[in-house]
Amino acid sequence: MDEKMIKAILLALKKGDRVELIPVKDGVKVMRVRREEMKKSPGEPGD
Numbered sequence: 386m387d388e389k390m391i392k393a394i395l396l397a398l399k400k401g402d403r404v405e406l407i408p409v410k411d412g413v414k415v416m417r418v419r420r421e422e423m424k425k426s427p428g429e430p431g432d
Contacts, residue, residue: 386413 394404394415403418 386415390415 397404397417405416405418407414407416
């Protein structure tokens with residue numbers, strides 16, 4: 386990982402996203418994980 390990648394990781398974490406670091410053959414793969422709450426629409430089952 387270089388300085389540019391580390392800055393991108395820190396920016397994603399600052400926004401509240403999660404970051405996964407996955408070891409691969411050529412180094413480390415960085416994955417950003419976004420999580421959002423799902424809202425029910427009116428008329429959906431369970432109302």
